[in-house]
Amino acid sequence: MxxxxxxxxxxxxxxxxxxxxxxxxxxxxxxxxxxxxxxxxxxxxxxxxxxxxxxxxxxxxxxxxxxxxxxxxxxxxxxxxxxxxxxxxxxxxxxxxxxxxxxxxxxxxxxxxxxxxxxxxxxxxxxGVPKTDEVKDPIEKIAVETSHPYWLVKRWVNMYGESITRDMCESNLDSKKISIRVQPLKNSVEKVEKILEEEGIETNRSELSQQGLNILSGNPLHSQLFPNEITIQDETSMLVSEMVDAQPGMMVLDACSAPGGKTTHLAEKMRNDGVIFAYDLHDKKVKLVKEKAEQLDLTIINSSSQDSRHLHEVHEEGMFDRILLDAPCSGLGVLRSKPDIKYHKSENDIYDLAKIQRELLESVFPLLKSNGTLVYSTCTVDRHENEEQIKSFLDEHPELKVDSTFFEQLPESCQSLDGISDYGIQIFPQDFNADGFFLTRLVKV
Missing domain, CATH: 1.10.940.10 (NusB-like)
Known part of the structure; x- marks a missing residue:
């Protein structure tokens, strides 16, 4: 052959x-x-x-x-x-x-x-190929020039305006930078920087996580440090675990944990002291979480398959100091690395996923201790799954509110972003040349 x-x-x-x-x-x-x-x-x-x-x-x-x-x-x-x-x-x-x-x-x-x-x-x-000058409808022009479906561009223009939408669509065509997270219980960021430099890998510090480094040139997959001392992870994803603010000795729930990047980051923040219950729907995905924890020598993660919409059947109310719900979503913030998503998703998918997100929120929030905090995050840029989801949820649950200290603890580089609202922060792909993410932190009063 x-x-x-x-x-x-x-x-x-x-x-x-x-x-x-x-x-x-x-x-x-x-x-x-x-x-x-x-x-x-x-x-x-x-x-x-x-x-x-x-x-x-x-x-x-x-x-x-x-x-x-x-x-x-x-x-x-x-x-x-x-x-x-x-x-x-x-x-x-x-x-x-x-x-x-x-x-x-x-x-x-x-x-x-x-x-x-x-x-x-x-x-x-x-x-030569035809020019796009003949396209007069501004939404269709963005759609054609940046290869995003018309319905999606129209939806984003209605949510964020033409300027932010065009910037986002153009940004989705750029290649995504690679970021890594240092395992701080094994090595300091400074030492990792030096080792990588000796290996010909150039880096700079992340603005969103003290453990994060952005790769400017070279391939970290070829480093002697991978996968046991560094983890490939987008820096906006790192910010999620940073904002959970998990401390040593705490009881923590990661309700949708695969493939394990955020779970292991939480364990590192806790200095491998405390307990993390990490769940995902599929055994195959749970295996990825376990493998990642073993690679990084993190022993406080209890990982198993479970539909997190039924966690009230597994855990007692008021059990957890911290809960992370990195909810299943439309994935419209990660179109750089998964471009096929934009052609396969529909508006109906967004509304169907929002129902699942609500079911997950309803299931996990009773497990939170009084004064405990719950971080809700998605890797999408749709308001219906993000701000509107949180507003609607809080309207029905007066015992919860957005944690005001969340905004104070955001990194300085996030403080003046367009995506800050009363209900959290929407990070667009163009903000840090990284994945689009929404995150917020709720406190049980």
């Missing part, structure tokens, strides 16, 4: 994600494991797949004038990825892209398909 080229592998993945709903990040990792690729080819594969998915709606707009008939899904994805390379990858010559695309088309679809692909791409090369 002949070895598949990078572009053949890319086409297979794009067709899987686009037509069967596969997850791009999982499929890319599997493809890299299953194929003997050089580092350069791994980079090109990732670039083509993520880039084509990120820009899918823009590529569709570019392709429309050149294709007048229905095409098979794989042919459409082949044309998308080819135009992506021709428009966005300067280091790849157009003729090389066209030649290989025609070869793939002939191999998969025969001479007729290869002739069609060749004709379309030669026309694109000659005429």
């Amino acid at each position: 002949s070895k598949k080229s990078v572009r053949e592998i890319a086409l297979k993945l794009l067709n899987q994600v686009g037509e069967s709903g596969g997850f791009s990040h999982i499929l890319i990792n599997q493809a890299i494991s299953n194929n003997d690729l050089s580092n350069q080819d791994k980079g090109l594969l990732t670039e083509i797949v993520y880039g084509t998915l990120q820009r899918k709606l823009t590529l569709e707009y570019y392709l429309n004038p050149f294709v007048k008939k229905r095409t098979k899904p794989w042919v459409k994805w082949l044309l998308y990825m080819s135009i992506y390379q021709m428009v966005y990858l300067e280091r790849v010559p157009d003729h090389a892209v066209i030649n290989e695309s025609v070869t793939i088309a002939k191999k998969r679809g025969g001479k007729g398909t290869s002739g069609f692909v060749n004709g379309v791409l030669r026309n694109v090369q000659r005429q």
